[in-house]
Amino acid sequence: MRGWNMSRSLCSGYVRLLIAACILLAGSSVCGQGYDEGQGYDEVQVFEEIYLVDSPTAGILPHGGYLIYGSVGPRSSLLFGVKIGFSERLLLGASFGLQEFIGRGEVDLNEKPGFELRLRLLEEWENRPALALGIDTQGEDSYDEDGERYERKSKGFYAVVSKNYHLIRDFSVHGGINYSLETRDEEGVNLFGGCSLELFPGFSLLLDYNAALDDNERNLGTRWTRGRGYLDSGVRFDYMDKLRLKILFKDLLGNYIPEKGVARSIEIFYINYF
Numbered sequence: 001m002r003g004w005n006m007s008r009s010l011c012s013g014y015v016r017l018l019i020a021a022c023i024l025l026a027g028s029s030v031c032g033q034g035y036d037e038g039q040g041y042d043e044v045q046v047f048e049e050i051y052l053v054d055s056p057t058a059g060i061l062p063h064g065g066y067l068i069y070g071s072v073g074p075r076s077s078l079l080f081g082v083k084i085g086f087s088e089r090l091l092l093g094a095s096f097g098l099q100e101f102i103g104r105g106e107v108d109l110n111e112k113p114g115f116e117l118r119l120r121l122l123e124e125w126e127n128r129p130a131l132a133l134g135i136d137t138q139g140e141d142s143y144d145e146d147g148e149r150y151e152r153k154s155k156g157f158y159a160v161v162s163k164n165y166h167l168i169r170d171f172s173v174h175g176g177i178n179y180s181l182e183t184r185d186e187e188g189v190n191l192f193g194g195c196s197l198e199l200f201p202g203f204s205l206l207l208d209y210n211a212a213l214d215d216n217e218r219n220l221g222t223r224w225t226r227g228r229g230y231l232d233s234g235v236r237f238d239y240m241d242k243l244r245l246k247i248l249f250k251d252l253l254g255n256y257i258p259e260k261g262v263a264r265s266i267e268i269f270y271i272n273y274f
Contacts, residue, residue, distance in 0.1 A: 047241055047271055049162075049172065050083065050091075053208035053232035053248050054140065055192040056155060057174045058132035058162035060120045061085025064274050067093075073265035074250070076102035077141055083116070091118040091134075099142045111145055114138025114154065129163035137181060149182035151256070152230065153215055155192075156180035169198040180214055185224075188214040196236070206234040206246070212255065228255040244269040 048059030050067065061067055062085050071079040081095030093116035099108040118134035135157050139150025160176030175193035194208035209231050216227040234248035250263040 047238070047244065049174075049196060052174060052194040052196060052206050053234050053246075053250065054152070054210050054230065055174060055176065055194050055208050056118070056132075056134065056136065056158060056160050057172075058120055058124075058130035058160050060089060060091050060118065060132070061271070062273070063088050065271060066274065067269060067271045069267060069269045071265055071267045074141070074259075074263035076100055079138075081114070081138070089120045092116065093118075093136075095138045097138075097141075097143075108142065111143040124163065129161040131159070131161050133157075133159050139182065148184045151224070151258075152210075153180040153182045153212075156182070160192075169200065170196075170204075171198070172196050183214075186214055186217045190214045194232075202238045204236040204238075206232075206236055206248075208232040208234075223257055225255045226257060228253040230255050242271050244271075 048061070049057050050059045050061070051057065061083060065085040067083040069081050069083075071077075077097060077099045078101045079095060079097040081093060083091055083093035085091055095114040095116075097110040097114075099110070101107055114137045116134065116136040116138065118132050118136075120130060120132040122128065122131040124130035134155075136155045139154035140152035141150060143150050155178040158176055158178035160174060162172060162174045164170060164172045173193075173195045176191070178190050178192065180187070180190065190213045191211045192209065194206065196204050196206050198204045209229060211229045212225055212227075213229075215225050216229075217223070218227065230250065231252045232248060232250040233252060234246050237245040239245075246267040246269075248265045248267065250265065251259075252262060254260065256263075
């Protein structure tokens with residue numbers, strides 16, 4: 001218990017620091033990322049942020065680009081996936097997860113794979129954010145066959161806006177709305193959002209919040225959450241243009257009822273071109 005209190009205190013302090021930095025930068029007089037008056041926008045980074053921690057962004061892979069990624073944790077769960085970019089505006093993806101991979105006993109495969117389609121309708125300019133619409137059926141952690149849902153529901157249909165700023169380093173803000181297709185126990189519109197802050201080249205802090213408005217009913221016989229929403233954070237390391245590593249700390253508010261403590265996971269990304 002003492003170790004958990006110390007861990008929770010450290011995570012809380014880290015989140016407060018990141019929130020303060022985000023608010024400071026958001027309130028500053030900034031301009032769009034890479035924008036220089038008289039010269040227009042610089043070339044967009046090859047590897048746009050596709051997801052923060054749990055929330056999608058309006059980012060799209062370049063035409064002909066593909067992204068292969070893997071996630072380890074929490075516990076001994078694994079998730080593998082691939083995403084492909086088409087015509088600078090369309091992204092298609094597929095993923096598959098399994099549980100109890102490390103240890104004894106049988107490996108538990110998720111009931112079905114996940115699929116994603118994302119279309120960017122509006123490009124980002126100096127005075128407006130990028131806008132993307134999509135559908136994503138991949139939730140987090142194990143799939144509950146009786147409840148016909150993941151531990152943390154998939155986004156389902158979503159719309160998201162993203163805006164990048166440049167002061168000393170890059171700072172991006174993302175926000176959206178979604179409607180999950182996992183509606184057997186509870187349904188409704190949900191909100192999500194977050195930000196990333198680059199402290200120096202190749203190293204960024206991540207903050208992500210999923211309100212989980214479609215998963216907070218207190219009168220259900222089998223409750224999954226405490227109605228606090230999911231607050232996640234993490235750090236991101238970029239190497240060149242092709243490799244990315246994320247170390248993530250999820251559910252800092254203790255929203256998920258069946259498990260206690262902060263969920264930790266690692267994600268690795270590799271991007272290349274056909």
